[in-house]
Amino acid sequence: MRLTVHCLEQLPAIHRHHADIILQGRALPEQAVFYLATFNDKAVALAWRQQERIDFIAVRDITRRRGIGRELLRQIRQEAQAAGLTRLDCNPAQAPEEQRAGLAAFLTSQGFSTQAGLLSCCLDK
Template sequence: MRLTVHHSHEVLPLWQDSLSKLLLAHQLTIDTAHALGDWHLATFNDRVVGLAISQNDQLCFFAVRDLTRRRGIGRYLLADTLRKLIEQGQPRISIDLSQVAEHESAGLQAFLRQAGFYADGSQWYLDL
């Protein structure tokens, strides 16, 4: 099976368990995550391995399951999410890191910097 990004709120029954584990690690439920915006769901071998949530020009949530990190999943998820946002006509993307857990912050900042984002305080931006 290959890594795939689904741009939909549709959650197949076989994804429920892995999605719940990903969201639980960030104190979210499927219902609260639905309310945040548009989903970009990364799956591999019938499991959810990452999720980005966007609302207009903002990434509201971005996470890859800790068991699958450092394998290119985040880069693929971000690239496909950005492609979708470009198609929607977004000229700039932002993500607010003020609510990110301290132990996750440094790694996420390095990831975003490598992807071309730049910081202005806790806000990070990417001009498309």
């Protein structure tokens, strides 16, 4: 099977167990655009966006460094651009303290730059 990124209004019950592993105790918001990356029908990455702000993005620790985060972010960018957004912001402080530097490095490698304490990227037209 291949990696699939789903854009959802809510997470399906079938993926809740693996999503909970990714969330590491963090609660899901009531409303957001959710992005769930699955491989072999198992959730391997999760993100959510509210308008131009990515509030959460994480890849399961056992599946990192395989391009999953890059594909997840590509899909988020594509969907945000289709929704008429011109930029995306992400605050690495949303991640657990021990993962913040890694998240900031990942986002920077994907074209985000520091803007007023946030990491931001412009979406191509």
